[in-house]
Amino acid sequence: MxxxxxxxxxxxxxxxxxxxxxxxxxxxxxxxxxxxxxxxxxxxxxxxxxxxxxxxxxxxxxxxxxxxxxxxxSPCTNGEDRVLDSAVEIIKKYRLSGFKEVVERLETIYRDPQQTDSVRAAALYNMAVLHSRNEPPNKARAREYFKRLYIEFPDHYRCIFEESEWRDSMIEKQLLLPGETVESFLEDAERDIERRQAE
Missing domain, CATH: 1.20.5 (Single alpha-helices involved in coiled-coils or other helix-helix interfaces)
Structure with missing residues (x-):
């Protein structure tokens, strides 16, 4: 022990x-x-x-x-409905920040009164297209930009607004919200445009 x-x-x-x-x-x-x-x-x-x-x-x-x-x-015969190649390259190169960077640059151009109407209209159009084609698409933002384009720049991009089967197919494909038809979208857009023009 x-x-x-x-x-x-x-x-x-x-x-x-x-x-x-x-x-x-x-x-x-x-x-x-x-x-x-x-x-x-x-x-x-x-x-x-x-x-x-x-x-x-x-x-x-x-x-x-x-x-x-x-x-x-497209009824646009002068290529005015093309998206900027430089914007596509930035979006492609910078996966995480490219889209935001391009939209911010375009927004700056659109809001710059020193730019010509054609340049500002192009910035607005490109923002509308990018938002409608993004994944997932931001249809509300795209609709807003297309309406601004129609109201603020009446001498630009009229080809995309002209009544045609192509226009209606693009509206249906890119801009309709659930439950909307092309007709109801156009009626709503027309009322909104008239209201804004009256302000």
Missing amino acids: LRNAEYGPRATGYVKGKSLIVGLLLPWALTACMPGTIETAVGTGIVLEQERKYEYQHNVERAVDLYIADHAD
Whole structure:
């Protein structure tokens, strides 16, 4: 008994010492493994980000192609309904901030009285198109910009407002809210335009 009691505290000290050594060595052993783990995680993150970027750029290109196809039958004969190539490039290049940056630049141009009417009208038109074609589309904002374009710049972009099957198909595709028809949209737009012109 005395002998066991004598070795008991030593045995406990031995276990504690062993635990201390394991406790000190384990983090070092894990740290030795960490660089590879971190590199793998970073590498995987870079690959995923690249995949997202390429998918996003592909989606932007697809949206541009769809816009071009939609406007192939446009009544605008001078190409005034084209979207700015520079805006598309910025949106394509900067996945997270490109759209916001382009819209802010266009808004600045639109609000600058030093710019000509044609430049300001083009900024408004491009904002309307970008909002209507964004994913998801902001139809309310697009409608507002198209109305402003119609009211504020009566000598510009009249080709897109002329009555035609093309115009009605674009309204149906890009601007209608749930439950609306092309006719109800046009009636509402007409009332809103008359109200604004009277102010």
